Amino acid sequence: MGKQVSNLTNISPYKTFIKFCFAILLMTVSCFNIQAQSLNTNKKYTIGGISVLGNSSFGEQTIINFSGLKKDQEINIPGEEIGNAIKKLWGTKLFNNIEVYVTNIENNIAYLQIRLEDLPQLNELKVNGVKKGKIEGIVEDNKLKKGTKVTENLITNTKNFLTRKYKKEGFLNTKVHINTIEVKDSLKTARVNMVLNIDKGEKVKIKDIVFNGNEMISDKKLRKAMKSTKKINRLRILKRSKFVDSAYQADLSSVVDKFKEHGYRDARIVSDSIIYNNDKTISININVTEGDLYTFGDIKFIGNTVYTDKQLNNILRIKKGDTYNGVLLQERIADNSKPDANDITNAYQNNGYLFSTIRQVEVSADNNVIDMEIRITEGKPAYFNSVSVVGNERTNDHVIYRELKTRPGQLYSKAEVVRTVRELGQLGFFDAQEISPNFNNPNPVEGTIDMEYSVKETGSSQIELQGGYGGGGFIGTLGLSFNNFSMKNIFNKEAYKPVPMGDGQRLALRLQASRFFQTYSFQFSEPWLGGKKPVQFSTSISHTKQFLFDFINRRADRSRSFNITGITFGLAKRLSVPDNYFTLSNAIGYQRYDLNNYNTGLFTFGDGYSNNLSYTIGLTRNNTRFDPIFPTGGSNFSITAKFSFPYSTVNGVDYTALREERDLNESITQNVNSTPSQVQNARDRISEIDQERFKWLEFYKINFKGDWYNEIAKNLVLRPLVEFGFLGAYNNDRGAIPFERFFVGGDGLGQFSLDGREAIQLRGYPNQSLAPYDKSTGQVFNDGATIYNKFSLELRYPVTLKASAKIYGLAFLEAGNSWNSFKDYNPFNVNRSAGMGVRIFMPAFGLLGIDFGHGFDPLPGTTEKHGWETHFIIGQQF
Structure with a gap:
């Protein structure tokens, strides 16, 4: 409100003229914002009318309502009422250049005029300097949608927000410029187009980090304590040397903690500064003061009744005379980084004392010896x-x-x-x-x-629908997996949404076919048989038909086939001892192998059959946490043993004589002096002997697998793995069976064969290529191995762990091999590989991925290292 002009009544003529001239002068000064009139100081006036002047799309009465002023209202001039009216108009964030004038006064009735202009609306926004995918976020964060009122405050806040945002990300030289261009339209609405230019520049790298004032702890150790702020080191891969302010501030706290870990309780950062170098890098100078070295003195527990001092000391594990370590002390009392940590807080909370509080208090620090009291308020059990x-x-x-x-x-x-x-x-x-x-x-x-x-539900059913070319023809696959199935509602039409769901059962159907084979399988499992105890029942039925490849016409010969039909029933029970992470599983399986004129290197008989009746027992301990797709801790161990009945002990067959007879006939087939008829007769007899040997398969099989998950940094997980397998025979004269063998190398995905074979992943080499090899004869045994071992080290880091798609990258080192006898077995005579890959888990399709592996050793029977191999992972479990 402008200055008030005094009443000119009862003033001498010459003074009247002076006052009048002065009033005219006041009227010409715009900063006073009130037209000169005859007013009495601090006198009340009645508003006789209010008019509005200015370019605005709002109606006159609307603007008057915004101001809060009303006709016939009594106001002081000057006074709070007009000042408040101006504040209210500004508060609407709709107007600009707001002024209030007194245009006329008649007998203590004042007439007011509000002069203002509409704030311009944002018409179009153009953002330069960032990717298109980032523009929407900038619009949302800064409220720059079309129609927004453009104020100086909006422009300033937008500049400051974006500058801070990119500096926090390491772009210290970020510059933001905002230009507005007035747009005129037929509606006379104030509009502007805004151009937002963002120049982030390059992320600034850290050339050096220098500490001053530290004597007892080296610069190297202090730099190592800074987890995210690193100086340039071209040999380092996982951590970059880019400066990010938020990470830097956290790392300064880590530097102080490093001093405290070594007993320097009073250490602190005195100052820090950033120096810009001519090569567009920065150097960081950090001035510290170490203070004195402290040790622990007496540590007393106050208020504890649930646990004795001795029990609490066993958890604390800090003794009088130990170098003071404030970080360790806090972790032993309450380690917030591990929900299952062995600390005093968890000891109480695991025993019901949710409302307990535990505080450490320094009661004395004489002679650099800190006496502590750990004060415990136990509260009531919850x-x-x-x-x-x-x-x-x-x-x-x-x-x-x-x-x-x-x-x-x-x-x-x-x-x-x-x-x-x-x-x-x-x-x-x-x-x-x-x-x-x-x-x-x-x-x-x-x-x-x-x-x-x-909880938040995610898709628990998966579909596999794919086609491809392989093995000389097209391969089509249709697979359906329902992981939360409800068998009891299978005849309930209303439950099909699209299938009955909700009871936690698993149902899987799979069909795969090509010119050379057909595979059908069905699996069902109920995790809580009877609904009262965690006893899992599972069953599977499968059938596959394979046709022999005719090398002459390069087609499948459907008159020569190998059929496998199998059925399995299993029960698995969670145990309570040694702890409740253990599961004991049992299964009985039967497979029937039928050969119809199917002569290959794997079998010495082309017509006949084999039966495989076996019992499998397994013990598993799995405490991985928490996400089964991307575990960050825990371990998973399993050992299984698969047995057949020892038929050779009861069937009365002299397998020693059969072996000797077989060896004799084998020598005939290899003797150059044998006639063709003798060779054929010997081969026929070998087929008959092998048909007798393998009519009922006799074997035992041991498998061990163990892997660990360790989060070595935030979301960076190291996974070591060890595997071992052995296929043995009760009767050496009967020998190892041609089924149930180990095939090492490649992506580890099971092939269409259902003969009990196990495909062992070893990336960097072709599928099933690392077969046993006899150096003396140069023979490669491609029919599978009876022994294998494998070692793997995998480093994982997630890109996203959202429910819609979980993606993580990995790098790996692997080594493994296979053998046919323990006399040749050497666990360290392995084929090595290294590489990297990515995994994508989508609920509807399961786990997908690709690996690029480099094999450092030659394939069996070759002399040059194998080199690079690409593997596609589809549906493989984690």
Whole structure:
């Protein structure tokens, strides 16, 4: 509001003239914002009318309403009312150049005029300097949608936001320029086009990090403590040397923690500075003060009744005289980085004391010896009042509740909450990254807590539909896998959405066919047989028909076939000892092998059959957490043994004589002096002997597999793996069977054969190429091995772990080989490889991936290293 002009009544004529001239002068000064009139200071006036002047799309009455002023309202001039009116108009964020004038006064009635202009609306926005995919985010973050009112504040805030944003990402030289161009239209609406130019420049690399003031801890150790801020090192791959301010600030705290870990409790960062070098890099100078070296003195526990001092000291594991380590002390009291850490807080929370509080207090620091008190307020034990699950729409409640380790009325245990999150994630029906335990209605007085597990369902069914060219012809595959099936609703039409779902059962159907083979398989499993105990029942039925390849006309000879039909029944039970991560599994399987004029190197008889009745027992311990697709911790060990009945001990066949007779006939076939008829007769007899040997397969088979998952940095997971397998015979005269063998090399995906063979992944080499090799004869045994071992080291890092698609990259080192006897077995005589790959998991299609592996050793029977091999992974488990 402008200055008030005094009343000219009762003033002498010459003074009147002076006052009048002064009033005219005031009227010409725009900063006063009020037209000169005859006003009394601090006198109330009645608003006689309000007019509006200026370029605005809003109606006059609307603007007056925005101002809060009304006709016949009494106001002071000058006074708060007009000032508040101007504030309200500014507060609408709709107008610009707002001024209020008094245009006329008649007998204490003032007439006002509001002069303003509409703020321009944003018409079009053009963003230069960033990728198209980033523009939408910039618009959302800065509210730059079409129609937004463009103010100086908006422009300034946008510049500051983008500059800070890109500097945090390492673009220290970011420059942001915003230009607005007025647009005129027929509606006379104020509009502007905005051009947003972003010049991020290059990310600034760190040439050097220099510490000053440190004497006891070297620069190298301090730089190592900085996890994300690294100076240029061309040999380092995983961490770049780009400067990111947010990461740098966190790393400064890590430097202080490094001093505290070595006893320098009073260490601190005095100052830090960034120096811009001429080569467009920066150097960082960090000035520190170490302070004195401290040691632990007496450590006393105050308030503990549940645990004795001795028990708590066994968890704390810090003794008087130890070098002071504040970081370690905090971890032993409450390690927030590990939900299942062995610390004092978890000891209490796993025993029901959810409401306990534990604080460490320094009571003395004389002579650089710190005496500590760990003060514990135990509170009342907490019990679960209610336990619920939200977010499941397809999965039935009983499928979820049977996996919960926490029950109403049960004593609270943090370990059981963590275990429940793992079990829900392992089901495969929910996004493991989205499972959240929510603590509701905590009541320390009553000692109760309501537990709610929030889940987000993800697609649990998969479809495999593919076609390709291989093995001399087109191969088509149709596979359906329903991992949350409901068999009881199979005849309920209303349950088909598109199939009956929700009971946690698994149903899989697969059909694969080409000119040379046909494969059909059906699998079903119920994880809780009877619904009361975690006893899994599973069954599978399969049939495959293979046709011999005719090398003359290069077609499948359908008159010569090898048929395999099999059925398996299995039971697996979770154990409670040694702990409840163990599973004991049992299975009985039967396969029938029928050969119809099918003569290959694998079999010495082309017509006949074999029967395989076997029993498999396995012990598995799996405590991987939490996401089964991308585990970040835990391990998975399994050992299985597969046995057939020892027929040779009861059937009365003299296998020693058969072996000797077979060896004799084998020598006839290899003797150059044997006549063709003698050779043919010898081969026929060998076929008869082998038909007798393999009429009922006799064998035992041992497999071991173990892998570990270690999160060595945030989301960076190291996975070591060891595998071993052995196929043996009860009776050496009867010999090893031609089925159930190990085929090492390649992507590890099982082929169409159902003869019990195991395809062992070893990337960097062709599929099933690392066969046993006899150096003395130069013979490669391509019919599979009876022994193998494999070592693998894999480093994984996720790109995204969202429910729609989980993607992670990997790098690997692998080594392995196969043998046919223990006399040749050497676990370190292996073929080595290295490479990298990517995995993509989509709920509808399962796991997809590609690996590029480099084999460093020659294939059996060759002399040059194999080199690069590409592997496509489809449907392989993790």
